[in-house]
Amino acid sequence: MIPDISSPLSLPLSSPLLAVENLTHRFGALSACENINLQLYPGEVLGIVGESGSGKSTLLNCLAGHLAPSEGRVMFSTRHEGVVDLYKISEARRRLLSRTDWGFVHQSARDGLRANVSAGANVGERLMAIGARHYGNIREEALHWLDRVEIDANRIDDLPRHFSGGMQQRLQIARNLVTKPRLIFMDEPTASLDVSVQARLLDLLRQLVSQLHVAAVIVTHDLAVARLLAHRLMVMRQGQVVEQGLTDQVLDDPQHPYTQLLVSSVLQA
Numbered sequence: 001m002i003p004d005i006s007s008p009l010s011l012p013l014s015s016p017l018l019a020v021e022n023l024t025h026r027f028g029a030l031s032a033c034e035n036i037n038l039q040l041y042p043g044e045v046l047g048i049v050g051e052s053g054s055g056k057s058t059l060l061n062c063l064a065g066h067l068a069p070s071e072g073r074v075m076f077s078t079r080h081e082g083v084v085d086l087y088k089i090s091e092a093r094r095r096l097l098s099r100t101d102w103g104f105v106h107q108s109a110r111d112g113l114r115a116n117v118s119a120g121a122n123v124g125e126r127l128m129a130i131g132a133r134h135y136g137n138i139r140e141e142a143l144h145w146l147d148r149v150e151i152d153a154n155r156i157d158d159l160p161r162h163f164s165g166g167m168q169q170r171l172q173i174a175r176n177l178v179t180k181p182r183l184i185f186m187d188e189p190t191a192s193l194d195v196s197v198q199a200r201l202l203d204l205l206r207q208l209v210s211q212l213h214v215a216a217v218i219v220t221h222d223l224a225v226a227r228l229l230a231h232r233l234m235v236m237r238q239g240q241v242v243e244q245g246l247t248d249q250v251l252d253d254p255q256h257p258y259t260q261l262l263v264s265s266v267l268q269a
């Protein structure tokens, strides 16, 4: 039988892009996340959900190379150099990987954009950081990405602060995708937006992730966001993973009492 390579279920046929082994991070005596194991395959979207303080952002920061775990390893399959242990390579190599192989979309555009340079420069400078030098090509590529995130070409020279919240998030996405990463981390990418703006951004994210076959780890407290974007879900509580599985399975037939509570509280809202 020919395997269906379009299905996320067939992804484990390739090797993982990211493999996390027994990861723990402590802040003093507090275990913010504990003994986490996960694998993420190319093109797969993993949602991490849980209430405030459950350890989602700590885990995301450990995965994205921002925060060294107290224990355990984060193995990443790089484009050119095989599998590396993220915290055994130099800070400079980790920084380069974060520009070439992955991206990070922050909850607040303030953390993910440079406020004092234009929209075009926000996108273009990521290309320059990986060696692009030809001004015409950089501007053309920036225009292409502004178009992909539905920002009008005549806004290319505007500063991000003159954009609406939704446009700023779309610009942040363009800035991240311009270097064609294979993995993108997102920390509550829609949480700061109005509901109608959220819907448009979610639709765009869903399209881009699937068209570009980019893997993603998305942290959200919003189960509707998780349902729309994630193939697989991990539910965290007090630093531990209490349940994981395919998104529809976890949300439609939650097994752990905590997940049942999360799902039922949304239904009641």
Ligand SMILES: Nc1ncnc2c1ncn2[C@@H]1O[C@H](COP(=O)(O)OP(=O)(O)OP(=O)(O)O)[C@@H](O)[C@H]1O
Pocket (backbone or CB within 6 Å): 027, 030, 032, 050, 051, 052, 053, 054, 055, 056, 057, 058, 059, 221
């Ligand atoms: N820099 C820090 N120093 C000390 N404790 C921290 C630090 N960052 C987070 N914590 C603690 O670690 C635990 C997990 O926090 P974390 O921010 O990862 O949770 P979260 O699920 O992302 O929450 P939220 O949804 O509110 O962002 C919390 O108890 C938090 O108070």
